[in-house]
Every structure is written in structure tokens, then in C-alpha cells.
Amino acid sequence: MSMETKDVTQHLRDPQVKAYIDQAYLDSGYRNRVALGKVMDSIIDKKMEELEEAEIGSSKDILDILTVAHKMRMEEMKAMVDYEKLHKAPEIQNQTNVQINEGMGEGNYGRLMKQLLGDKDVIEGK
Secondary structure, three states: OOOOHHHHHHHOOOHHHHHHHHHHHHHHHOHHHHHHHHHHHHHHHHHHHHHHHHHHOHHHHHHHHHHHHHHHHHHHHHHHHHHHHOOOOOOOOOOOOOOOOOOOOHHHHHHHHHHHOOOOHOOOOO
């Protein structure tokens, strides 16, 4: 390619490009939660078959595997929530609004205020 290194670096720093690369990385191989879930399901199925065939073995074996699968899922969900919080727009914590009213003004509001306050020129239509 005939791109300068600084141009490539600048494009890679773009938040949209960075998010795309991160997502592509997380979606590949065993980092993909679907692929990992399929592997965990096959391990659980295989263990269940082994327990049925042997007719000996404890439910503790399968419980240990299910506990690990559950823990992995909870950690994944926590990571997703943390990621969303990180990329969420910051909420305003404190805000101070200032309104500056200089005089009564010349518009409808100004005329109304002058009438209410009893300005004789406005009341007489001058």
C-alpha cells in the first residue's frame, strides 16, 4: 500500500475503526461467545452421557462443570455492562444555568411587563 505510517495510525485511532477491529477480534475463534458456548455445551453433553453410561459417578461432576459455565456467563455479562458504561455518553452531574434579563425589552414581553407595572406611556399607546 502507498499510505504513510502516520495516516494508517490516524485511521486506526478512529473510534469506529477501533470498535470494528475489537469486535472482529472478539468474534473470532474461541473468543467468540457462541463458539465458546457450543464447546461448553458439548462438554456438558459428553459428561452427561458418561454419567448415564457408567451409572456411577456423582452429580458433583456435572455440577462443577455447570458452575464453571455459569461463572463464565456471569463474567461475560459483567464485562458487557462495563463496556457499555465505558462507551456511554457521560451524564451531566452538576449544571448551572444563568439567565440574564437586561431591561424589559422592546417585544411583546417588554410591553406586557410595562403595562403590568403601570408604565403610563405604554398604557396610553405611545
